[in-house]
Amino acid sequence: MEVDHGLSVPLSVMFGDVEKWPVKVIPLHVNVVQYPVPSGQRCYDLGRAIRKAVESMDEDLNVHIWGTGGISHQLQGSRAGLINKEWDNQFLNDLIANPKKLVKKPHVEYVREAGSEDIELVMWLIARTAMCEEGEEPIVKHPLATP
Structure with missing residues (x-):
C-alpha cells in the first residue's frame, strides 16, 4: 500500500528517515475523501475491534496506535485558513x-x-477507541503542530 503524508510525516517526526523506522507499520486507510465517509459509530466500532484484536495476541506487544489528520482546517475556497480553536x-x-x-x-x-x-x-x-475503553484516559497524547 502506498501511503501519504498522513502516515509518513508523523512517523518521520518520531523516528527519522523512513528507511530507518525501528517499527513495523500496518497502515489502515480510512476514506475521508469520497462520500460516503464512515459514520462515527462505524469508526468507534472499528477502534474497538482493533483493540480486541491486539488484546487477543498471545505475546506481549508494544503497539502504537496513531490517529492522524488535522484538527480544524480548510485548505481551499473562501474559508481557506479556517481555524476554530x-x-x-x-x-x-x-x-x-x-x-x-x-x-x-x-x-x-x-x-x-x-x-x-x-x-x-x-x-x-478510531485511534482513541482502539487504545482503551470509554471512561479510561489514554496513556499518552502528543499533538504535533505545523509551523
Missing part, C-alpha cells in the same frame, strides 16, 4: 472523556464548524 478544544476534551459523544456528531457538523478537511478527525476517534 473552540471546536478543536471541545473535540479533544470529548475525545478523551466522552468519545461516545462524537459517535453522534454528523459529518456535516465537522465540515461546517471546522472546515472541509476536519473530517480527518474520524481517524482520531
